[in-house]
Amino acid sequence: MATNGGNGTRATGPRCVALVGPFQSGKTTLLEAILARTGAIQRQGTIEAGNTVGDASKEARHHRMSVELTAATTNFMGDTYTFLDCPGSVEFVHDMRAVLPAIDVAVVVCEMDEKKVPQLQLILRELEDKKIPRILFVNKIDKADAGVQDVLKLLQPASRTKLIMRQIPTFAGDIISGFVDLALERAFVYKEHAPSEVVPLEGDAADLEKTARFSMLETLADHDDELMEQLLEDIQPPRDKVFDDLTRELREGLVCPVLMGTATRANGVLRLMKALRHESPGIVETAKRLGVKAGSDAVAYVLKTLNTAHGGKMSVARVIAGQAGDGTTFLSGDDEAGRVAGVFKLVGQSTEKRGPAALGETVAFAKLDKAKTGDTLSAGKQAHPALAKVEPYPPVLAIAISAKERKDDVKLGQALNKLAEEDPSITIEHNAETHEVVLWGQGEMHLRVATERLSDRFGVAIERRQPSVGYRETIRKGVVQRGRHKKQSGGHGQYGDVVLDIKPLPRGGGFSFEEKITGGVVPRNYIPAVEEGVVDALAHGPLGFPVVDLTVALIDGSYHTVDSSDMAFRLAGRLGIVEALPQCQPVLLEPIHLVEIACPSEATAKINALMSGRRGQILGFDTREGWDGWDLVRAKMPEAEIGDLIVEIRSATAGAGTFTFKFDHMAELTGRTADQIISARRAAE
């Protein structure tokens, strides 16, 4: 392992760092500060001015939030660093989850804000579970007050590993003016958009430093017996040893160091970069974590797929083994992923052609036609086993869409494919029954951005609607009904005559057809046509919905040797049903789903109330396995009420709650709600 005392100048290899954290904590601003501080850009832009490298898409600027990943590569002290600025909103979380396997370290940007702790906890959990080393960066220190000294009290509950304060703030009056680095034992004052200045460590700050440093060392000593002994014997550990421990314990995920700063002023950014340089793992450790052997043929992991404005697909990928450049042919699993035609360095939307990508570098490969986000690409003859498989969370909200103009129908289909390619947490469903194209996503904003992209990026203006609920209808009583189709027009007539015995089936019984013809009153060859006619009519019952849970028997009828035909019997079967159903006490059926909501326990009562208010039937709740302080509420709930359920769950749980649902059964629905549904259906027709 590398030993380092702080400021060596040797290269330590390319890094790939994700900036993650709760919504609006300042990740994109921090990226901007890093790029400015490391010279990748001339001036640090701001979210407010809409001129940052990240969030460059029209949708992100418009909503002033990150709606997809931004990758930017910069250089610091002789090494390349690629930062992956991830959206903080839970609705866009897939872009974060997809990159985690291949990064060296995550910088978790957070705030001293109680309301954002549940979200922070979710993100840290994900990193802990995947064993990704992580550093906490407490941002917006300019807005913090003396309470910032309670960082651990506020934030430790969000982390299962010990947080370790690397820095403590220093004050000028009530305002934080700088910090003491506890490993270096050096005091700094912040300068706006310039490196912090070293100042003497003296007075109160020196005393506070002693105490804080001791508790940092104590935490480190949990995983270092030698250090523990030194502390017990009051021996000052050498600085190199402290750095070595910080490095090792971060890399092994035993601790999570905490740094602080103000992204808008680029305060604390240089210390963060130095911590990344000296303490975070590099490609060697990351390849080991992923089980990739060094020296093999090129292996790369696809972090994100982009369709650039100037045509052409780009696969943002990190090289985990070997190297890859123009002409490299990649496999993904057993399939060809394509042949690299162009390697690019990315700084947000700006692309710069470059030579082959070396081990550990993160670049964009052009023209890998078949590569998908999350693919493990290998250049050898034998595909490398997949490094990770990140399944998107199941979608929670849907809208039905169509092209505003009929002529765009084909274009819409192509655009939807690209949309789903860029964002696998969107799914597209073609509902054959309602002829709707249904877009499923992770929330309101997610779907809104998806539709904006369809028009802005792919040039298809669309209309959106609520997707139809899968209502059905059934019958409560049976009837025997004759259906006769008879026409005498000109020469050839039409003749079909059937008697149908219609009976309800129990719920879930579906549909069955029987024939009980004796004496050939309806010839055998016409019977399938009768059934077809019955099925035709059942597609649209008297209430306007498909009819289910009934059985129809053909019990009698008559035919004509010349005028009977398949068509005539089909019409007769259909007529029989159309005339019979209104006499059978038709009743509406609505789909009921089994819903499982995961929420922090404080919110469980609210969730229960929410469910009951939406015609939900609570089945009970349990503690969520492996999730301290979380519950799992189970309920049965009508599909119509699930529509925007996620919106309310999130508002009741500070954005942390989620739910899953699956179809359970169809239930009869009567009364006012049913009447409204039926008349709405009539109006629509």
Ligand SMILES: Nc1nc2c(ncn2[C@@H]2O[C@H](COP(=O)(O)OP(=O)(O)OP(=O)(O)O)[C@@H](O)[C@H]2O)c(=O)[nH]1
């Ligand atoms: N006072 C203060 N405001 C900040 C700081 N960093 C960011 N902000 C502001 O916080 C808001 C959100 O900043 P972003 O950089 O977009 O945050 P983000 O984490 O990228 O947001 P999402 O990607 O949407 O989750 C903006 O208004 C920033 O100007 C900071 O250090 N101090």
Ligand SMILES: [Mg+2]
């Ligand atoms: Mg952002």
